[in-house]
Amino acid sequence: MDTLLLQSFIDSALAEDMAFTDLTAQATISQTQQGKATIIAKADGVLSGCAIAQQVFNTMDTSIHQAWHKTDQDQVQAGDIICQLEGNMRMLLSAERTALNFMQHLSGIATATALFIDVLKGTNCDIVDTRKTTPGLRLLEKKAVVDGGGRNHRMDLASGMLIKENHIEAAGSITDAVAACQKLSPNTWIEVECETLDEVVEAVHVCPDIILLDNMDIATVEEARKLVPSSILLEASGNITLTNARNYAQTGINRIAVGAITHSAPSLDLSMRVSRLES
Known part of the structure; x- marks a missing residue:
């Protein structure tokens, strides 16, 4: 720092x-x-x-x-x-x-981060943080995640483009939202949040860098894994705890985003x- x-x-x-x-x-x-x-x-x-x-x-x-x-x-x-x-x-x-x-x-x-890392030992899944940090202390808290063995996601709103449900609603569709992001900043990575398998299929067609599976149960994540090529990083988030994190990791996703490691530790x-x- x-x-x-x-x-x-x-x-x-x-x-x-x-x-x-x-x-x-x-x-x-x-x-x-x-x-x-x-x-x-x-x-x-x-x-x-x-x-x-x-x-x-x-x-x-x-x-x-x-x-x-x-x-x-x-x-x-x-x-x-x-x-x-x-x-x-x-x-x-x-x-x-x-x-x-x-x-x-x-x-x-x-x-808190290290506890998740320990649960995921032997898998190829990383733990990443979110922007759910204490105002003014983000850099310190994100360094703490790294100290615990995790990885940092976006540092801020200018570090990457994460298309969430509200952006999709505003743009009209995932396809339109990704196209708009690519037009504005072609060299910035793009992530799309998907809440259903239909959204996953649409996202795959426009090939973002990352697809985020939001609040999906393990069975649905397993189905999504089959739909997403290895060229697209696959991430899951929402209601993932120490109790079920390993089961999610074993679906073959690349990483799990956990807000609780910063906002509730x-x-x-x-x-x-x-x-x-x-x-």
């Missing part, structure tokens, strides 16, 4: 928390008190956001010493030490919540404990 953009995320988060005006820390901790801190995993999962947390502490105080034992993409178990820090105790505590907020949220996404439980250093 661009360094300036990453710094802007961090500056905004620290400003939101008024981290440089931490009244509790100012009241209870002397200005010169030194301390050490340990960030620990309290649950099993996959890490993301470690690099951001490191920069949070650097932004608060460049003299904070950081020893990271784990990093992005690493698997952790409850009790694992992720990082040990040493420096001004006020600065450590004032940065704590912002650093952990990033790490817990993004590690939750990486962990629970945070990974992490904690930071500090102790005083005697001068």
Whole structure:
């Protein structure tokens, strides 16, 4: 990620928390008190956001010493030490919540993604994300998906053309919608969302780059797989969970899009404990 953009995320988060005006820390901790801190995993999962947390502490105080034992993409178990820090105790505590907020949220996404990846082991099906992300945090959340072993779909509305039911309604048909997209931007990839097998047949005739099977049951996906040539990437989405994802993958589709890995992933439980250093 661009360094300036990453710094802007961090500056905004620290400003939101008024981290440089931490009244509790100012009241209870002397200005010169030194301390050490340990960030620990309290649950099993996959890490993301470690690099951001490191920069949070650097932004608060460049003299904070950081020893990271784990990093992005690493698997952790409850009790694992992720990082040990040493420096001004006020600065450590004032940065704590912002650093952990990033790490817990993004590690939750990486962990949710990794669970799907584990379910699909041995298949040729990928897990991809969607645009169902937190406004302003998309780049971070999509990186977390990659940290968990998934792949990114469209980063934004200018990265590709995804023709959904509303576009089809507005254009008049799948055929007309694909033709319009090809005319506007011939070199941009096109994906067509299909809700029925008849729509799949029509989409195949106009040969988009990707066909998305939306909210189809496994039996219907199996039928669609027979209709779509291997030259067109086949994707499924909608009501696909850890329980049924493998069954969908075994139909021969190329990938599964899961919005829940970003919009509904629970945070990974992490904690930071500090102790005083005697001068």
